[in-house]
Amino acid sequence: MFGTSRRRLVGVTAGSVLALIATTAATNSLADTGGPGCQEFFVSPAGDDQASGTERDPWQTIERARDHIREEGLNHGRMLCDITVNLRAGDYVVEETIEFGAADSGTGGHSIVYRSYDGPGEARFLGAKPVTGWKKYDGNIYRTQVDKDELFYTLFEDHQRATTARTPNRQAEDEWAPYFVSTNPDPARWNTPKWLTFEPGDWDPEWEPEWGDLSDAQVVVWSGNDWVWFTDTVPIQNMSWGNNMTTLRYATRYPMTSDEGGSRYFIQNSLHFLDQPGEYYLDWKDGSLYYWPRSGSLSNSTVWAPTVKTVFDFSGDSPADRVHDVHLAVSRWSTPTSSTGTATHGTRTATPVRCTSTRSTTGRSSCRGTGSAPLR
Ligand SMILES: [Ca+2]
Numbered sequence: 001m002f003g004t005s006r007r008r009l010v011g012v013t014a015g016s017v018l019a020l021i022a023t024t025a026a027t028n029s030l031a032d033t034g035g036p037g038c039q040e041f042f043v044s045p046a047g048d049d050q051a052s053g054t055e056r057d058p059w060q061t062i063e064r065a066r067d068h069i070r071e072e073g074l075n076h077g078r079m080l081c082d083i084t085v086n087l088r089a090g091d092y093v094v095e096e097t098i099e100f101g102a103a104d105s106g107t108g109g110h111s112i113v114y115r116s117y118d119g120p121g122e123a124r125f126l127g128a129k130p131v132t133g134w135k136k137y138d139g140n141i142y143r144t145q146v147d148k149d150e151l152f153y154t155l156f157e158d159h160q161r162a163t164t165a166r167t168p169n170r171q172a173e174d175e176w177a178p179y180f181v182s183t184n185p186d187p188a189r190w191n192t193p194k195w196l197t198f199e200p201g202d203w204d205p206e207w208e209p210e211w212g213d214l215s216d217a218q219v220v221v222w223s224g225n226d227w228v229w230f231t232d233t234v235p236i237q238n239m240s241w242g243n244n245m246t247t248l249r250y251a252t253r254y255p256m257t258s259d260e261g262g263s264r265y266f267i268q269n270s271l272h273f274l275d276q277p278g279e280y281y282l283d284w285k286d287g288s289l290y291y292w293p294r295s296g297s298l299s300n301s302t303v304w305a306p307t308v309k310t311v312f313d314f315s316g317d318s319p320a321d322r323v324h325d326v327h328l329a330v331s332r333w334s335t336p337t338s339s340t341g342t343a344t345h346g347t348r349t350a351t352p353v354r355c356t357s358t359r360s361t362t363g364r365s366s367c368r369g370t371g372s373a374p375l376r
Contacts, residue, residue: 038080038081038082038083038084039074039083039084040055040083040084040085040086041053041054041058041059041065041068041069041083041084041085041086042054042055042057042058042059042085042086042088042117043058043059043060043061043062043064043065043085043086043087043088044058044059044060044087044088044090045060045088045090045091045092046058046060046088046090047059047060047088048060049061049064053065053068055086058088061092062085062087062092062098062114062125063098065085065114066085066098066100066104069083069085069104069112070103070104075104075105075106075107075112076107077107077108078107078108079106079107079108079109079110080108080110081110082106082110082111082112082113083106083110083111083112083113084112084113084115085112085113085114085115086115086117087114087115087116087117087123088117088118088122088123089116089117089118089119089122089123090122090123090124091124091126092123092124092125092126093126093128093129093307094125094126094127094307094308094311095129095307095308096308097308097309097310097311097312097313098125098311098312098313099312099313099314099315100312100313100314100315100323100326101315101316101317101323102315102316102317102321102322102323102324104323104326105323105324105325105326106324106325106326107325109325110325111325111326111327112325112326112327113327113329114326114327114328114329115327115328115329115330115331116329116330116331117331118331119331120330120331121330125311125312126304127306127307127308127309127310127311128156128304128305128306128307129304129305129307130302130303130304131144131146131155131289131303131304131305132144133145134291134298134303137290140277140292140293140296141274141290141291141292142290142291142292142293142298143288143289143290143291144288144289145286145287145288145289146282146287146289146305147287148284148285148286148287151282151284151287152282152305152306153306154306155280155289155291155303155304155305156303156304156305156306157278157291157293157294157295157301157302157303157304158295158301158302158304160278160294162278162279162280162291162303163278163279163280164268164269164279164280164281164282165268165269165270165271165273165274165275165279165280165281165290166220166266166267166268166269166273166279167266167267167268167272167273167275168180168266169275169276169279173278176266179264179265179266180198180199180202180264180265180266180267181199181261181262181263181264181265182196182197182198182221182256182257182262182263182265183197183198183199183244183257183262184197184257184258184261184262185197187259192255192256193223193248193251193252193253193254193255193256194237194247194248194249194250194251194252195245195246195247195248195256196219196221196245196246196247196248196256196265197243197244197245197256197257198244198245198246199244200244203241203244203246203267204272205241206272207270207272208239208241211238212238213270214236214239214246214270215235215236215285216235216269216270216281216282216283216284216285217235217236217267217268217269217270217273218233218234218235218236218267218268218269219232219233219234219236219246219248219265219266219267220232220233220265220266220267220268221234221252221256221263221264221265222263222264222265223252223253223254223255223256223263224253224254224255224258224263225254225257225258225260225261225262225263226260226261227254230253232252232253234248234249234250234252235248235249235250236248236249236267237249269281269282271283271290274290274292275292276292277292277293277294277296278292278293278294279291279292280292291303312328314326
């Protein structure tokens with residue numbers, strides 16, 4: 001079902017799934033975009049990369065336009081005006097990060113402009129792909145199969161992030177509370193960060209009718225008692241129900257308890273914890289995915305699984321040879337903002353594609369667009 005690599009799926013964050021086209025790396029006015037004699041190309045989700053790239057015969061991917069400009073040398077030497085790539089309305093599923101290198105730069109003081117032709121927000125680049133094949137499993141819970149080799153760590157229903165099935169349940173969409181708190185029965189165990197002892201009644205032995213049933217489950221804990229600026233997410237290794245204790249597969253960053261008391265935590269990723277709308281459980285052993293839709297039914301909504309961590313990547317060969325004069329623009333319309341200049345709509349809206357220059361240890365300069373638009 002998923003054609004992408006595990007590498008790209010690891011570490012996917014909530015904000016990285018969708019990138020609306022917005023202005024970034026803009027250094028010049030866009031007032032001359034698309035002027036007489038300037039080359040324009042068209043891309044549409046319904047297009048074909050074997051097409052000619054015209055309005056009536058558009059390409060399907062932004063990469064096809066980028067490659068055409070690069071391979072035909074349209075931006076080599078001194079450009080006489082901007083080159084415009086018009087992105088027609090629709091969803092573009094991004095299965096690999098879209099990369100722009102120094103060879104994709106504008107030249108001669110002109111730019112290559114990739115713009116949402118049909119208006120702000122109409123061309124949407126989705127770092128996710130639909131999950132299909134759902135069938136009713138039990139009550140409100142649906143089930144489907146995903147590729148075991150390409151698992152993921154988050155899920156979306158339409159543009160809203162789902163929650164890994166957990167207990168205790170979140171009391172609100174914008175809160176992680178409430179939590180359990182680890183206990184401290186034996187001061188000799190304060191420095192054993194692989195052992196978590198729980199309050200009797202917090203954990204239910206029925207969660208593990210057979211040995212190992214909780215092997216997919218994880219503890220998400222703010223270890224170190226009252227420290228709040230990080231969490232450890234650690235799989236459960238085994239249970240000792242008689243001692244109200246679990247042994248974690250890995251040590252947490254700090255001890256689970258101290259003389260100040262226990263650490264707050266919740267447990268996640270078990271079918272036993274899937275008991276409210278918006279929760280999902282992924283059985284890593286056989287690739288079964290379970291979800292309770294917020295909408296009540298999957299007939300009118302789409303579930304998305306992430307494909308990439310970074311939607312757009314602007315980079316260069318060195319700090320002195322960076323990609324430049326490439327614009328991602330919200331729309332094709334220009335709006336007068338003063339008597340002396342114009343600005344695209346993108347300069348007046350939030351900028352979901354963030355672009356910052358960094359230098360790696362290899363000296364490679366990069367500028368990454370990490371779609372940070374909220375999915376709602
Ligand atoms: Ca739950």
